Amino acid sequence: MQLAKSKELYQKAIEIIPGASQTDSKRVSAFAPGAFPMFTVSGKGSHIFDADGREHIDYIMALGPINLGYCYPAVDQAIARQLKGGIIFNLPHPLEVEAAEALIELIPGADMVRFFKTGAEAVSAAVRVARAYTGRDKILSWGYHGWHDMWCAQLPQPLSKGVPQDQHDLIIPFSYNDFTSPQSLKSKLEENKEAVAAIVMTPNNYWEKAAEGYLEYVREMADAYGAILVFDEIVTGFRMANGGAQEYFNVIPDLACYAKGIANGMPISVLTGKREIIQGMEDLSISTTYGGEVLSLAALTAVCEEYMTKPVVAHMWSYGARLMEGLNKQAENYNIKCSFIGYPPLTVFKFTYEEARLNADLMTYFLQDNAENGILYRRGGPIYISYSHNERDLKQTLAASAKVFFNIAQALEKGDLSARITATGTPMESIIARYKA
Numbered sequence: 001m002q003l004a005k006s007k008e009l010y011q012k013a014i015e016i017i018p019g020a021s022q023t024d025s026k027r028v029s030a031f032a033p034g035a036f037p038m039f040t041v042s043g044k045g046s047h048i049f050d051a052d053g054r055e056h057i058d059y060i061m062a063l064g065p066i067n068l069g070y071c072y073p074a075v076d077q078a079i080a081r082q083l084k085g086g087i088i089f090n091l092p093h094p095l096e097v098e099a100a101e102a103l104i105e106l107i108p109g110a111d112m113v114r115f116f117k118t119g120a121e122a123v124s125a126a127v128r129v130a131r132a133y134t135g136r137d138k139i140l141s142w143g144y145h146g147w148h149d150m151w152c153a154q155l156p157q158p159l160s161k162g163v164p165q166d167q168h169d170l171i172i173p174f175s176y177n178d179f180t181s182p183q184s185l186k187s188k189l190e191e192n193k194e195a196v197a198a199i200v201m202t203p204n205n206y207w208e209k210a211a212e213g214y215l216e217y218v219r220e221m222a223d224a225y226g227a228i229l230v231f232d233e234i235v236t237g238f239r240m241a242n243g244g245a246q247e248y249f250n251v252i253p254d255l256a257c258y259a260k261g262i263a264n265g266m267p268i269s270v271l272t273g274k275r276e277i278i279q280g281m282e283d284l285s286i287s288t289t290y291g292g293e294v295l296s297l298a299a300l301t302a303v304c305e306e307y308m309t310k311p312v313v314a315h316m317w318s319y320g321a322r323l324m325e326g327l328n329k330q331a332e333n334y335n336i337k338c339s340f341i342g343y344p345p346l347t348v349f350k351f352t353y354e355e356a357r358l359n360a361d362l363m364t365y366f367l368q369d370n371a372e373n374g375i376l377y378r379r380g381g382p383i384y385i386s387y388s389h390n391e392r393d394l395k396q397t398l399a400a401s402a403k404v405f406f407n408i409a410q411a412l413e414k415g416d417l418s419a420r421i422t423a424t425g426t427p428m429e430s431i432i433a434r435y436k437a
């Protein structure tokens, strides 16, 4: 693959930007290092153009925010219109009200709304509100919620280095779909009776669908133990259903956080939920200069309009289902142990041979060879589908993966997989893999 420009940029970046990226999951080591594009210059619809001028069908989609497609006209026009009138002001802007109204219409459990910039920031605000409301400190947590101290406390060294010890004691992980084990929600609630302010969870586990009745059970447990239930819908919102997993599963949390897909890439996040709880923010010190930044609010309002009038989520489900089915069939036809699983708008995948090293190498080769054929995936997914992915993309994607699986079958038969891998170095484990059940 032609990567001359990518490599030149990377050499400069690694000298002046720690990790050469602002986002762990965009680091060179997060893909097939040295055999995968390293910088993206522009995007249009479901495609991106890398720094070396190659076009690819993208299933990374900025790690989730680009739900409609790159340079989506209705959103870009809304941003351009607002830009003429200014970016941020001395007083609140009417778009704050308009955007809040649109979200309240789309999200079942939304009575009131506050805006932030990043997903982690919105979840931190939810924790503060829940602690203030309950007068308790401990948080039970499932899933990834961003880089703030409390969430990194759960991670192994060196990832959690620098997090104060008190955070380790206040944040207690529990396991998903687990009704009975010592790691289950119920066991953790029992162990920390009358001390748990909130259960903060992604309502999904990428690797395993929600067991029948599990989220209803979580809702019941939260009520029984007097804890606030917070859904982190930063990925599931505007993807599993317009209103997110709470709408899809019909389980309404007390508070919920949204970001990523809500503004098609503009930096804005949301804390929403029950009036009785969220109104308490009026008395708390939770404030940020950029919460009312108007270009993002204009984008969010335009995105909501698209979701209200177009079958965005239905498209993600149907495209995702056909892609998942096609990929699974191909793997099966070539007798390769690779499974594409989960909910179709959020498919993840893994190689399932006994040897972990072989699975990691196969993942590297899968990414490398797909990129060679113009298709970009993350290691293990999720495979992010946008409203702009179309029939031609699907056909091209499956044509590419047929070649890739054929090559993998050949490599396994001949025992020359390592020789085919041109990627170098140790790839980074994906962030969501750290939270696997």
Ligand SMILES: Cc1ncc(COP(=O)(O)O)c(C=O)c1O
Residues within 6 Å of the ligand: 063, 117, 118, 119, 120, 121, 123, 143, 144, 145, 146, 147, 202, 232, 233, 234, 235, 259
């Ligand atoms: C489920 C979930 N919660 C929270 C976050 C943190 O969002 P941000 O990176 O915008 O702070 C992410 C980011 O990937 C996420 O996937």
